[in-house]
Amino acid sequence: MRKHILTPILFLFTVLTSTAQVDSLGNKILNNLDSLRFAEIERSSFKLMPYIAPSYTPETQFLLSGGGLITFKTHKDKILNLSSIPFSVGYSSNGSFSVRAINVIYWKGDKLRSIGEFQLRDMPDNYWGVGYDKANSVPKTDTTTAYSRNYWRFYQRFLVRTHEKIFVGLVVDINRTRAMDLNQLMLQDEDVLHDGTDIFNTGVGLEVSYDTRDFVQNAYNGVFISGIFTTYAKFLGGNTNYNIIDLDYRQYRAIQRERRTLAWQVKGRFTFSGNTPWTDKSMLGGLDNMRGYTMGRFRDDNMVFSTLEYRHMFKRKKLNKKGNYNSRFGYVAWVGAGSVAPSVNKLKDWLPNAGLGLRAELQPRMNIRVDYGWAKGENGVYITFAEVF
Structure with missing residues (x-):
């Protein structure tokens, strides 16, 4: 327990004491009383803010990751929101190697959007089996759940604004998993035996969404409703056939003032017509x-x-250099519940969830998050860019 508590403290120490050299092209150091001590590489609307930070998660154990937050505009427009690409590369105490990059890019005055991510993981992993009962009954040990997983995924959504608040677009999902060093229980698992250990999925889909959020990456107000249908098929290049429907509802409401937000999300993912x-x-x-x-x-x-989350960014007692009282620091608290089942009418075994988190704003409405989550029988600390939803 103590090592979990120390992780956010170590993270904040790293953030507040990191420095960098000024680049010869006119890059500058963002280092004043109202800022995190990060190198800010800035040219026109392009900015890059690097970081190094430790973290702990149930999957990777202690992880040291480095990366950055890239923000920019695709053309000069004071009203257009900043596009962003947070990225990270990490190596952990259990031998996990990971690469992750997320992109939210606005094109043509926000008439077009591309939103997606790339992930690569080479790591020790655990597999309990399929179903709620196996997750609760199979103990986590080297002989029952442990194996090695090599995984990568390219996932991208290309959206066109067809109405003031409605987007329609194409979804592309390409991913591959290779499982190695299987334990004895996995070697006998019916799903592993049926599907194999080298699985390549290629899918294309259609998304229709309704979006009134004031800022996609960190909304203070608005509603987001999305439905995505994706089909995965061998004729697309993979070795699987199945379909998925993703439904996502999010809402954000300011509480008394801006930067104090009550946010909630209900999300479902349903597979059918094939063998997932x-x-x-x-x-x-x-x-x-x-x-x-x-x-x-x-x-x-x-x-x-479903998740209900309160987000609070602090106010300063004195004006900062930008002429406002906004602090770069804040916190969040959330509660939630979720369930998995072989069919929709069997979604009944609900799992509880709650947590607390710290926020540090690197650029306006672009945060690093440090989250501590409580779960049934386990917990975890997470450090990364951007809000969960």
Whole structure:
């Protein structure tokens, strides 16, 4: 428990004491009383802010990661929101190597959007089996759940604004998982035996979304409703056939003032019409939902979860150099619940979730987050860029 508590402290120490050299092209150091001590590489609307930070998660254990936050505008427009690409590379105490990059890019005055991510992971992992009962009954040991996983994913959404608040677009999902060093229980698992250990999925889909958020990466107000249908097929180049429907509802409401936000999300992922491989079942846990649960411990054909989160950025007692009272620091608190099941009508075994987090703003409304999540039988600390939703 003590090592989990120390991780956010170490992170903040790293943030507040990091420095960098001024680049010969006119790059500058962002180092004043109202800023984090990061190197800010700035040219026109392009900015790069690097970082190095430790973290701890159930999947990777202690992880040292380095990366940065890139922000820019595709053309000069004071009203247009900043596009962003946060990225990181990390290596952990259990031998995990990971690369992650997320992109939210606005084109043509926000008439077009491209939103997606690239992930690469080479790591020791755990597999409990498919279904709620196995996640609760199979102990986490080297002989029952442990194996090695090599995984990469390219996921991208290309959206066109067809109405003031409505977007329609193409979704592309290409991913591959190779499982190695299987334990004895996995060697007998019916889903692993049926699907194999080298699974390549290629999918294309259609998204329709309604979006009134004031800022995609960190909304203070607005509603987001999305439906995505994706089909994965061998004729697209993979070795699987199945379909997925993703439904996502999010809402944000300012509480008394800006930068104090109540946000909530309800999300479901449903697979059907084919054979969804064990590697791509709907899963709870990890960086992006039900923080505190090991990603993949609870997996099945269908998943639903809900999160209610309060986000609070502090106010200063004195004006900063930008002429306002906004602080760069804040906190969040959340509660949630989720469930997995082989069919929608069997979604009944609800898992509890709660947590607290710290926020440090690197650029306006672009935060590093440090989250501590409590889960049933486990917990985790997460450090990364951008809000969960």
